[in-house]
Amino acid sequence: MALDDMYKEVILDHYKNPRNKHDLPEAELSCTRNNPLCGDEITVFVHEDGDTIALVAFMGAGCSISQSSASMMTEAVSGKKIDQAKALAAEFRGMMAGEVEPDEDGLGDLVALKGVVKYPIRIKCAVLAWDVLQEALDSAGTASGSAPHSV
C-alpha cells in the first residue's frame, strides 16, 4: 500500500529513537529554521575540526518525516568533509525533487525518504533539516551562525 512507502520501518525507527538529538555546546555553527506551513522547528549544531564535520546534532519538534530526516542526516554527514556534506545535501534535495536517482552508498538510510516524493506537500518536511544544515555550513566565517528570520 502507498502509505507503507512513506512510513517505512527505518523512518519510524529514527522518529521514535532519534540519533544525535541533543544540544551541542562545543558547536561553532548553528542555525534554526521553521517550516512556516506547520510550525515545525529544527536547530542544527555543527562542531568543526578543520574542514571536517567532527560532531553534528539537532534539536526540535516536528512530524515523523522532518524528525527522522534530521536524525538520518546527522548520521550521514558526521565525520564528512564540509564539501562532501554539501554535495550530499544537493544529492538529497535532488532525490526529493524527483530529479536524482538516489545512491544508497552515499545516502544510506536516507533513501527510505524517497517515498515522500509522492506526497508533494510533505517534501518540505523532509528537506527542512538539510536546509538548516546548509545554512549553518554557509554561515562559517560569520560571527555566530545565522539567526532565524523574523516574519
Place this chain on the structure above:
Amino acid sequence: MTGHIGGLDVEKIRKDFPILARTVGDRPMIYLDSAATSQKPQQVIDAESDFYAHHNANAHRGLYMLGEEATELFEGARGKLARFFGAPGPETIVFTRGVTESLNLVSQGWGRKFLHEGDEILITEMEHHSNIVPWQMTAAVTGATLRYIPLTDDGQLDLSDLGSLLTERTKILSVTGMSNALGTITPLKQLVESAHAVDAIVSVDAAQLAPHHRIDVQELDVDLLGFSGHKMLGPTASGGLYGKAEVLDAMDPMLGGGEMIHEVFHDHSTFKPIPYKFEGGTMPIAQEVGLGAAVDYLDALGMEAVRAHEEEITRYALDRLIDAGATVFGPKDASIRGGAVSFWYKDVHPHDLATILNEEGVAIRAGHHCAQLVMRRFDTPATARASFYIYNTKEEVDVLVESLAKAEAIFI
C-alpha cells in the same frame, strides 16, 4: 442513516454538491476542511457560469445591453448581501475579495487616517493572522499601540481584565466572531457594548461566523464586519465589508484607480460615494454574483437550521473524539463554539495524521491555521483540525474517528 441533523435534510443537501461524489482511491471522499473553504452547490456554480455564458460585461461601464445586465446582477448580489446581514442598505456593503482584504481596508482606510501615537488598537490572541498583521503594519505607521485580550485555558476570551485593556485610549476593537483555530464563538454583543462605552469602534472578522450563524449587523450594532464568500458556499475572491455609512464615509480608499473616482485633476482627485469609492479596478463580478446565489441557498435552508446542524454535529464529533483519546483545544461545550475542531490524537503529529487520514479518504487540515498566537498560547506547533458544514454527516465523523486507529497502529 444520514437523514436530518439539526434542522437540515443533509441527504438532500448533499445532492446539490457535485464534488461530494468524488472518491479517494476506492473510498468516498470525506471533506472536513470547510473552515478553510466550503464546497459549492450546483446553484452557485450555475450562477457564476450563467453570468459568463449570458451576461458578461464590465459593471457600471457599458452603455449597452450586456453592461446593464452585468451591473444589475452585480448590484443585485449587493442587495442580497445587505438583506442577509441585516444591513440598512446596499451602499453599506463594500465588495472585497474576502476578509483579509476587508481587514486591510479597515486598518489602512480607517486606521491610518484616524490613529495617532498614544492611541490603542485592541485585538485578541485568538485572531487569524489577517486580523493581526494589518494592525501591526498600521501600528508601525501611526505610532499607535497594539494590545491583546488574552485567552482562558479552555480557549475563550479572558475578559476578567477587560476594564484595563479597553479604555479611553482604545480607538478600535477588532475581533473575530468565531475562532478558526479553536472554534470559540466570541460574545460580540457584550464586546460591542463595552467598546462603545469608551467610544471605540468595533470591527468584526466574520469569516467563520457568517457561514454558520445569522448575523444582524444593526442588532449587534457593529461598526464594521468583514466576510469571505468562499467560506459560505460562494466562489473564491468573493466577499465584502459591511460598514455603518458614517464610518465608511469617513474612511479613505485603499486602492486608487478606475471606477472609484468622481473626477481626476492633475493634483488631486475626488472620489465616488460609498461603497464605490472603495471598489477600484474591475471587481470579481461573476464571483460576487455567485455569492448572491450562495446566500439565496443559505436563506432557503434558514440560518437557524444551519446553526442547529453545526451545533449537533460538533457535539457529536467532540464526544467521539474525546472518547477515542484525542485532546481537543477550545471549548468542549458545543453551544458556545462552532464546528472547527482542533485536536491532537495521542502523540501522532498532525501532519502525519493528515497524511494517514487522507488514505482513508478523510480530508482534514494540519498546521497552525494562520493562528500562531493561539498555537503558542497552547504550547503546540500545530494541531489537526476537522471542520464541518451543512453537507457533513455523523457517519463521516465516525469514519474520521475510526481512522485514528490506523494512525495509532503505525506510530504508537
